[in-house]
Amino acid sequence: MKIIIVGAGIIGVHLADSLSRENHEVYLIEVNPDIAARVDEKIDAKVIIGRGSDPEILKQAGIQTADLVIAVTNADEINLIVCFLAARFGAKRRIARVRSGSLLQAVKNFRDQQFAIEEFINPEEVAAFDIIRAVKTPGAREVADFAEGRILLRAFNLPAESTLCGHRMDDLRTEDFPWPFLIVAIIRSGEVIMPKGSTTLEPSDRIYALLPKDSLGEFLTFIDPETRRARKVIICGATHISEIVARELSETVGDIVLIEEDPDTCEQLAGRLNTVRVINGSASESDILKEAGIEAADAFIASTSNDHANLVSAVLAKKMGAKTTIITTQQPDYLSIIDAMDINVVINPRLRAVDQILRLVRGKGIRSVINLLDCDCEALEFVPEENAAVTKAPLKELAFPKNSIVGAVLRDKDVFLANGETQIRPGERVVVFCQEKSVKKLQELFIRKQIF
Amino acid sequence: MHKKIVFSVVARILFVVSVVMLIPLGWALKDGPASLEVRAFLITILSGSLISMLPRIVLRTKKEDFDKLNAKDGLAIVGLSWFVLSLFGALPLFLTQSVPTYTDAFFETVSGFTTTGATVLGDIESYSRGILFWRSLTHWLGGMGIIVLYLALLPALGQNAFQLYKAEAPGITAERIQPRIKETAKILWAVYFLLSALETGLLMLGGMSFFDALCHTFGTMATGGFSTKNASIGAYSPYIQWVVIVFMFLAGTNFMLHYQALRGNLRAYFQSEEFRSYFFLMAGLVFIFTFILKTHGLEAGVLRAAAFQVVSIFTTTGYVTADFNLWPPILGFLLVTVMFIGGCGGSTGGGMKVTRAFIAVKVALRSVVQAVFPNAVLPVRYDSRPLDNRIIMQVLSYFVIYMFLFCIGTIVLIFMEGCDIVTGLSAAIATLSNIGPGLGLIGATKNYAWISVPGKLLLSFLMLAGRLELYSILVLFSPLTWRK
Numbered sequence: 001m002k003i004i005i006v007g008a009g010i011i012g013v014h015l016a017d018s019l020s021r022e023n024h025e026v027y028l029i030e031v032n033p034d035i036a037a038r039v040d041e042k043i044d045a046k047v048i049i050g051r052g053s054d055p056e057i058l059k060q061a062g063i064q065t066a067d068l069v070i071a072v073t074n075a076d077e078i079n080l081i082v083c084f085l086a087a088r089f090g091a092k093r094r095i096a097r098v099r100s101g102s103l104l105q106a107v108k109n110f111r112d113q114q115f116a117i118e119e120f121i122n123p124e125e126v127a128a129f130d131i132i133r134a135v136k137t138p139g140a141r142e143v144a145d146f147a148e149g150r151i152l153l154r155a156f157n158l159p160a161e162s163t164l165c166g167h168r169m170d171d172l173r174t175e176d177f178p179w180p181f182l183i184v185a186i187i188r189s190g191e192v193i194m195p196k197g198s199t200t201l202e203p204s205d206r207i208y209a210l211l212p213k214d215s216l217g218e219f220l221t222f223i224d225p226e227t228r229r230a231r232k233v234i235i236c237g238a239t240h241i242s243e244i245v246a247r248e249l250s251e252t253v254g255d256i257v258l259i260e261e262d263p264d265t266c267e268q269l270a271g272r273l274n275t276v277r278v279i280n281g282s283a284s285e286s287d288i289l290k291e292a293g294i295e296a297a298d299a300f301i302a303s304t305s306n307d308h309a310n311l312v313s314a315v316l317a318k319k320m321g322a323k324t325t326i327i328t329t330q331q332p333d334y335l336s337i338i339d340a341m342d343i344n345v346v347i348n349p350r351l352r353a354v355d356q357i358l359r360l361v362r363g364k365g366i367r368s369v370i371n372l373l374d375c376d377c378e379a380l381e382f383v384p385e386e387n388a389a390v391t392k393a394p395l396k397e398l399a400f401p402k403n404s405i406v407g408a409v410l411r412d413k414d415v416f417l418a419n420g421e422t423q424i425r426p427g428e429r430v431v432v433f434c435q436e437k438s439v440k441k442l443q444e445l446f447i448r449k450q451i452f
Numbered sequence: 453m454h455k456k457i458v459f460s461v462v463a464r465i466l467f468v469v470s471v472v473m474l475i476p477l478g479w480a481l482k483d484g485p486a487s488l489e490v491r492a493f494l495i496t497i498l499s500g501s502l503i504s505m506l507p508r509i510v511l512r513t514k515k516e517d518f519d520k521l522n523a524k525d526g527l528a529i530v531g532l533s534w535f536v537l538s539l540f541g542a543l544p545l546f547l548t549q550s551v552p553t554y555t556d557a558f559f560e561t562v563s564g565f566t567t568t569g570a571t572v573l574g575d576i577e578s579y580s581r582g583i584l585f586w587r588s589l590t591h592w593l594g595g596m597g598i599i600v601l602y603l604a605l606l607p608a609l610g611q612n613a614f615q616l617y618k619a620e621a622p623g624i625t626a627e628r629i630q631p632r633i634k635e636t637a638k639i640l641w642a643v644y645f646l647l648s649a650l651e652t653g654l655l656m657l658g659g660m661s662f663f664d665a666l667c668h669t670f671g672t673m674a675t676g677g678f679s680t681k682n683a684s685i686g687a688y689s690p691y692i693q694w695v696v697i698v699f700m701f702l703a704g705t706n707f708m709l710h711y712q713a714l715r716g717n718l719r720a721y722f723q724s725e726e727f728r729s730y731f732f733l734m735a736g737l738v739f740i741f742t743f744i745l746k747t748h749g750l751e752a753g754v755l756r757a758a759a760f761q762v763v764s765i766f767t768t769t770g771y772v773t774a775d776f777n778l779w780p781p782i783l784g785f786l787l788v789t790v791m792f793i794g795g796c797g798g799s800t801g802g803g804m805k806v807t808r809a810f811i812a813v814k815v816a817l818r819s820v821v822q823a824v825f826p827n828a829v830l831p832v833r834y835d836s837r838p839l840d841n842r843i844i845m846q847v848l849s850y851f852v853i854y855m856f857l858f859c860i861g862t863i864v865l866i867f868m869e870g871c872d873i874v875t876g877l878s879a880a881i882a883t884l885s886n887i888g889p890g891l892g893l894i895g896a897t898k899n900y901a902w903i904s905v906p907g908k909l910l911l912s913f914l915m916l917a918g919r920l921e922l923y924s925i926l927v928l929f930s931p932l933t934w935r936k
Contacts, residue, residue: 025631046631
């Protein structure tokens with residue numbers, strides 16, 4: 001496929017890297033020559049220096065014959081113009097990153113006539129909903145939903161007091177655990193383990209579990225008998241993400257406090273959100289955190305645009321008594337060091353946007369992709385096509401790639417966990433957990449064989 | 453440097469060349485199934501493929517490892533492969549006792565791969581066809597580049613293929629024709645192959661045998677200079693000489709332009725400033741040569757002789773039709789000056805490259821203007837675009853290192869060999885710029901056989917440094933490269 005990406009920011013570069021590895025013909029347009037030069041060395045793609053909103057530059061990349069145009073600069077206006085031009089020049093599919101909520105709404109309303117954009121990506125919004133999910137699942141390290149929120153993927157570090165510790169995988173299917181859940185992967189001292197029936201769970205294992213929505217509450221008590229619903233949440237930084245989180249959480253959480261350094265922004269925010277208490281000050285000062293009531297906080301969310309500030313304030317908040325800390329980061333390079341610090345959930349809006357776009361590009365059969373941050377694994381939601389290989393026999397008779405697990409299946413609004421006897425039918429939603437390199441092979445199982 | 457990755461890539465490249473060596477083996481088999489040549493080629497191919505398997509068994513590199521490849525590894529891989537391939541490619545020459553010592557064989561092979569065309573063989577016509585074919589084939593492989601061939605043929609090396617491509621492709625910027633390096637490499641080799649096939653056909657039309665046509669095509673398209681005749685192209689008809697002139701000229705041109713021309717955009721040639729400089733400078737020189745030769749009383753075929761020699765030396769090919777040592781001294785000096793410039797970037801030609809030479813001149817001129825208008829802002833333009841300061845610095849430092857190598861080479865050579873200044877100077881530049889014949893004792897009708905062993909090693913180093921644009925070879929001598 002011929003793909004043109006506009007904007008070599010974190011999203012653009014990650015996308016170009018993944019897509020060129022998948023043997024697509026990738027052109028990357030970037031306005032800053034220094035960034036362009038650096039990217040050109042690193043990625044097997046053609047980098048063109050210039051403005052994506054300039055038709056001449058787009059033509060240079062061969063926009064007329066492009067299969068897909070992805071506009072991911074940090075300016076909404078440019079992204080819209082790029083897609084608009086791409087449509088006029090005849091590019092087949094167009095994806096744009098649009099951050100402004102009201103603009104997004106407006107553009108969606110007339111997209112067929114004007115911009116002809118196939119899909120909109122809003123990393124901040126996606127990240128905000130990730131945060132909300134994490135708040136509702138205290139202690140989770142990673143959260144992802146499939147099948148419109150009916151199948152959940154949750155990752156936890158097992159505390160020593162968890163009832164699951166010391167149990168073998170086989171035990172988990174017996175009466176002691178009436179609520180279904182399936183552990184699909186374990187990270188033990190940095191190594192990914194694909195669990196077998198005889199694998200025993202140990203304290204401080206990181207487990208990845210798939211479960212139906214209804215069993216979440218019970219599952220949480222298995223992980224930590226003392227968990228309770230979040231009642232007090234402190235958010236720091238008045239960003240777009242924070243605002244969405246504050247607004248959405250105010251329905252279920254009684255006490256929400258928002259800390260912001262800039263007095264003017266505080267004024268405006270306090271005016272817009274009447275259910276939220278706004279405090280003016282820096283979240284990396286203990287006095288401010290005390291004023292916000294940090295000792296009683298169930299969750300502390302640091303989502304300023306400054307990674308360093310987020311890190312520092314989250315570590316401080318944890319020290320001062322916050323139960324769960326959640327931060328957002330811009331810089332993917334920090335992910336590995338954050339793991340060494342005592343922070344519960346890390347969300348990288350840009351990488352999530354990359355996941356979303358990759359899903360759209362890979363398309364066929366795949367509904368949704370979640371790239372798990374700490375292991376080279378992905379959780380994929382497939383919809384098997386008619387006559388696909390996977391629908392022909394029970395799972396145990398199929399040749400699945402190594403280290404992949406078929407987790408949960410959604411059949412007629414019922415979620416159940418798959419086992420060897422399960423036979424998948426076309427049109428069902430199937431959540432599969434696998435290593436990155438097996439994606440292609442898996443996809444072949446779920447799509448109809450092409451006969452030439 | 454990631455030694456594991458570097459060695460395994462070098463081994464893979466060695467394997468490619470071992471396979472390619474089956475072609476001269478075929479020729480040797482045809483001429484005499486039980487001959488010394490057949491045995492020499494067999495031994496080389498077997499040992500080459502065995503050695504290339506070793507790292508695969510010992511190191512067990514995984515596909516993911518190649519993602520670690522960085523710029524330093526890229527340079528080291530290219531430098532090391534060329535060195536290893538030359539050592540290995542010298543085996544057939546040595547085993548058939550075509551040359552007295554292994555150093556001679558190594559020199560001859562380096563000269564082949566780097567498309568220099570400097571030879572130690574005296575009576576070329578007395579050698580067997582297998583050996584002659586291998587000698588010419590090294591030209592053809594080295595011309596477009598072995599690494600580029602490897603990138604085109606074998607499965608992708610991951611995201612970092614560009615580091616390798618950049619380290620071997622000549623010119624100030626390595627450009628992508630296609631977003632993917634593999635596709636770019638394929639296109640370059642396809643254009644190269646196409647032009648080569650065309651030349652072979654045209655040469656055969658002029659009455660050359662298939663074997664000679666192939667060998668001379670390899671020599672021309674790679675701007676090499678190995679011939680199968682003692683009199684070089686001088687042994688052939690004017691028609692063949694004109695064909696060779698045209699194809700030497702094409703081989704010295706950026707292959708990207710050929711690709712665009714093949715796709716119908718013929719104007720691309722003259723839209724390129726480098727091509728314009730290359731074309732007009734060469735045309736001017738041909739005119740001057742013809743004029744001076746005429747005034748010195750030469751009559752028959754003056755234009756052809758002038759054109760052939762100017763194009764041959766300018767493009768760094770090194771074929772000869774006339775002994776230019778007998779020409780007026782001013783012409784000999786002009787030829788040596790031209791040797792520094794060489795072909796265009798992205799061509800198979802050697803030398804400093806036309807772009808670099810012209811940018812260096814423009815920068816020098818700018819400094820003169822700047823002296824008159826101290827506060828003026830004077831961008832240096834190329835292809836009507838202002839050049840980045842970083843590129844200007846790269847060009848100038850390349851120029852300095854080039855001149856430095858040339859001076860050191862000359863001094864050491866004259867000191868070791870005790871030869872005259874003209875021979876020493878021209879030998880240093882004729883090897884550094886990958887031309888072949890020079891003036892004096894290494895002139896058009898002579899060869900390099902008389903030079904001592906250390907002298908040959910020095911010249912081999914200059915040839916490799918010149919072909920790989922200095923850095924790939926120079927990094928091998930830096931302890932920084934070998935450290936972890």
